[in-house]
Amino acid sequence: MPRKIIIAAGGPPHYWPEIDHSEKAVYVGADRGVYHLLETGIIPHYAFGDFDSVTEEEKRKIQQADMMMVEYEKEKNATDLELALDWAVSQRPSSIELIGATGGRLDHALVNIQLMLKGLKNGVKTVMKDVQNEMELFLPGTYEITTSELGEANYISFLAFSSEVKGITLKGFKYPLEMADLHIGSSLCISNELADKSGTYSFTSGILLMVKSRD
Incomplete structure (x- = not known):
């Protein structure tokens, strides 16, 4: 079974929980979450998104990093986090941890909580964390x-x-x-x-x- 997967969405980094840089996990970035991971010194293994929430300079930094990047069209029927989570669930990891999924837009936070159903229905332990909460x-x-x-x-x-x-x-x-x-x-x-x-x-x-x- 693959190890734990940590997915970073694009929520404000000051809402993120403390990251243990020594943890042996597969890091995945969803859209702006990729840039936030790079800013913390973590190069994610995979990046998913249309990258419409980053500047051109930030996108260049993302493209220059050594990672697997999956880019989508801006007009699609799923959020970048949902696409990243679908991939993560398909890997059957030991667990999935979502960070950067709260603290920004309320509509995104609400749907992100609902997205945890994907893990639950597929028997993959899925937890959402921020600086104050764990769900x-x-x-x-x-x-x-x-x-x-x-x-x-x-x-x-x-x-x-x-x-x-x-x-x-x-x-x-x-x-x-x-x-x-x-x-x-x-x-x-x-x-x-x-x-x-x-x-x-x-x-x-x-x-x-x-x-x-x-x-």
Whole structure:
């Protein structure tokens, strides 16, 4: 199985999480995300996009870098990040991490969160990270989370990503739940915390979005 793939979209770099330059991952840039990676000292292995969000000088820098570059027409039916993510999912990596996908245009941020469904439906762990948050989608089951996994995050929130999430149970949390139903548009499970060193969350149907956040 290929190693972890990190995809950088074109969101403002000051919203990016801290990048571990020593991590052995395959780096992929989507449009302006390619330039931002180069600016951090990382030459991505692959670049996808129409590159309409970079200047001519920035594009020359991208073209001069030693990477596989896949360029598209500006008029297309998918965003540059979706094209990069489709490729990444097809590689069946150990996991996919999305950065640079928040902090800019709200329409892009919202659709980028929805794009994580591609990983979920194909059985590839897909996580979106920025400087304050980490997001992941889950299918029905039972999952454990520990304080070490939270890192600097203060809060754990759960949101219904489908119209309804049934049978959600939270154990080891400050605000526990037992077989509750969580509806889209409900704030029932916002800003929870672990009460112990670990906790479990489970549900019986629907799609659940978990957000780990820090102030």
